[in-house]
Amino acid sequence: MDTKRISSTLEQALSTQMNVELFQSHTYLSYGIWADDKGYGGIANFLMRHSQEEREHALKFMKYVLNRGGKPTVTGQSATPKDPQNMTDCFNLVFKHEVENTEKIYKLVDMAFEEKDWATWNFLQWFVKEQIEEETLAMDLIDKLKIAGGDQASDESLFTLDKTLGETPDEGELARNATSENP
Numbered sequence: 769m770d771t772k773r774i775s776s777t778l779e780q781a782l783s784t785q786m787n788v789e790l791f792q793s794h795t796y797l798s799y800g801i802w803a804d805d806k807g808y809g810g811i812a813n814f815l816m817r818h819s820q821e822e823r824e825h826a827l828k829f830m831k832y833v834l835n836r837g838g839k840p841t842v843t844g845q846s847a848t849p850k851d852p853q854n855m856t857d858c859f860n861l862v863f864k865h866e867v868e869n870t871e872k873i874y875k876l877v878d879m880a881f882e883e884k885d886w887a888t889w890n891f892l893q894w895f896v897k898e899q900i901e902e903e904t905l906a907m908d909l910i911d912k913l914k915i916a917g918g919d920q921a922s923d924e925s926l927f928t929l930d931k932t933l934g935e936t937p938d939e940g941e942l943a944r945n946a947t948s949e950n951p
């Protein structure tokens with residue numbers, strides 16, 4: 769009896785996305801190492817926690833494909849991107865990686881829609897929502913650094929920013945959760 773409940777096309781696409789999430793995880797880990805080496809322990813902590821979160825995203829894809837009777841494949845990873853040139857570059861890159869990943873998630877949603885695979889479509893909605901948070905978080909990083917003075921930030925304001933980011937929650941605020949009392 770064939771119990772597979774996902775098409776081979778979506779099985780392959782979700783498996784690829786699992787590897788994309790693992791790549792994101794490696795990328796944030798490498799940026800975390802870069803930040804730590806530069807002496808920004810708080811920012812490194814933030815990036816490394818984020819790396820862990822990306823790994824959890826990969827595991828969600830893995831588990832879903834398995835639960836639908838498919839089998840994902842872990843592929844070799846490409847080399848992580850070069851180290852950022854400075855903190856502004858680092859945060860801009862974080863934003864760019866998140867936007868690129870959002871586009872990949874949207875393509876998967878399109879595919880599930882095309883196939884009328886509502887189970888997969890529904891599964892992917894978690895990631896659609898998650899990407900809103902991740903992009904918001906990345907925008908916040910850029911804003912915080914701008915306020916601190918960007919590339920011209922003083923050592924003192926960078927010290928404060930580093931401390932703040934070390935304690936920043938991993939989840940961004942979702943615009944959809946805003947209310948008039950809690951904008």
Ligand code: OFO
Pocket residue numbers: 789792821822825865866869898899902
């Ligand atoms: Fe997996 O959420 Fe960021 O990329």
